[in-house]
Amino acid sequence: MKVTIDPNSGFCFGVNQAIQTAESELEAGNAIYCLGEMVHNKVQMDQLKAKGLIVINHTDLPSLIGRKVMVRAHGEPPETFQLIKDLGITLIDATCPIVTNLQQKISESYTSGQASGAQVVIYGKSGHAEVAGLNGNAGNDAIVVTKESDFEKIDFSKPTRLFSQTTMDGEGYARIGEAIRKRMLEVGNSDLNINKSVCRQVSGRAPMLRVFAAEHDVILFVGGSNSANGAYLFSVCKDKNEKSFFISTKEDIDLNWFENITSVGITGATSTPGWLIEQVSDFIKGL
Numbered sequence: 001m002k003v004t005i006d007p008n009s010g011f012c013f014g015v016n017q018a019i020q021t022a023e024s025e026l027e028a029g030n031a032i033y034c035l036g037e038m039v040h041n042k043v044q045m046d047q048l049k050a051k052g053l054i055v056i057n058h059t060d061l062p063s064l065i066g067r068k069v070m071v072r073a074h075g076e077p078p079e080t081f082q083l084i085k086d087l088g089i090t091l092i093d094a095t096c097p098i099v100t101n102l103q104q105k106i107s108e109s110y111t112s113g114q115a116s117g118a119q120v121v122i123y124g125k126s127g128h129a130e131v132a133g134l135n136g137n138a139g140n141d142a143i144v145v146t147k148e149s150d151f152e153k154i155d156f157s158k159p160t161r162l163f164s165q166t167t168m169d170g171e172g173y174a175r176i177g178e179a180i181r182k183r184m185l186e187v188g189n190s191d192l193n194i195n196k197s198v199c200r201q202v203s204g205r206a207p208m209l210r211v212f213a214a215e216h217d218v219i220l221f222v223g224g225s226n227s228a229n230g231a232y233l234f235s236v237c238k239d240k241n242e243k244s245f246f247i248s249t250k251e252d253i254d255l256n257w258f259e260n261i262t263s264v265g266i267t268g269a270t271s272t273p274g275w276l277i278e279q280v281s282d283f284i285k286g287l
C-alpha cells in the first residue's frame with residue numbers, strides 16, 4: 001500500500017510562527033500565559049501545555065500583572081491590547097501579520113465610512129477569536145454573517161464594506177458577496193466593496209486538495225474537531241473522494257478502511273502539526 005503525505009499539509013505560517021515563539025519562550029524557562037488555545041488542535045495543545053504553556057481567558061488578566069501574556073495568531077481586539085498595557089503585563093504578540101493587516105484595513109474602512117453611514121460586514125464565525133478581533137477594529141459595530149439567513153441584520157440601503165475571516169472558504173465568500181450585491185441592487189444601491197481577505201494559505205489549498213483527494217483510494221484527514229478550517233478542508237476531500245475519513249490521532253483509525261485499496265493520502269488542516277501527520281503516516285506504513 002502506497003502512503004503519501006500531502007506536501008501542502010502542516011501548519012500555516014501564522015500558526016507556525018506563533019508556536020515557535022511560544023516554544024522558544026518556554027525553552028528559555030519563561031512562564032507563558034496564552035489568551036485562549038493557540039491552535040485548534042488538542043494534541044498540539046497538550047504538548048505545549050506539557051512544556052509549561054498556561055492557557056488563560058480575559059478574566060484572568062488582572063491577576064497576571066508583571067507576567068508574560070501571549071496573543072495567539074488569531075489576534076485580539078484593541079481593548080485587549082490596551083488592557084494588557086494598562087495592567088503592566090508583558091505582551092508577546094504572536095498575531096499573524098496577515099490578520100494584523102486585515103485588522104488595519106477594517107479599522108480604516110470603518111473610520112472612513114462613518115461620514116457616509118457605511119456598514120462593515122464580516123463573513124465569519126460569530127464567537128470565533130479572529131472575528132472578535134476583527135470586529136473590535138470596527139468599533140464592535142460590524143455585522144457578522146455566515147449564511148444568507150443572517151442577512152436580516154444587514155441594511156441593504158447602506159454603503160457596505162465586506163470582509164472575510166481569513167480562514168473561511170473562498171467559494172462560500174464569493175457566494176455571500178454576490179448574494180449581498182443582488183439584495184443591494186434590488187434597493188438601487190451599488191456601493192459594495194468586497195475585500196479579498198481569505199488567506200491564500202487556506203483558499204489556495206482547496207483546489208490542490210481536490211486533486212490530491214482524487215489521486216488516492218483513501219484519504220485520512222488529520223485535524224482537531226474544533227477547527228473551522230479543518231471542517232471545511234475535510235468537506236473538500238469528502239466531495240472528491242467518498243473514502244475520506246476525519247481523524248484526530250492514529251487511535252481513531254479503523255483498519256477496515258484499508259481493505260482492497262492500494263493508496264492512502266494523508267493530509268490535514270492548517271492547524272494540524274506536521275509531526276502528527278508523520279505519526280499517522282508511520283503507523284499506516286507499519287501495518
Ligand code: SF4
Nearest residue numbers: 012014096098166199
Ligand atoms: S490561515 Fe493565514 S491568516 Fe490565518 S493564521 Fe494562518 S497564515 Fe495567518
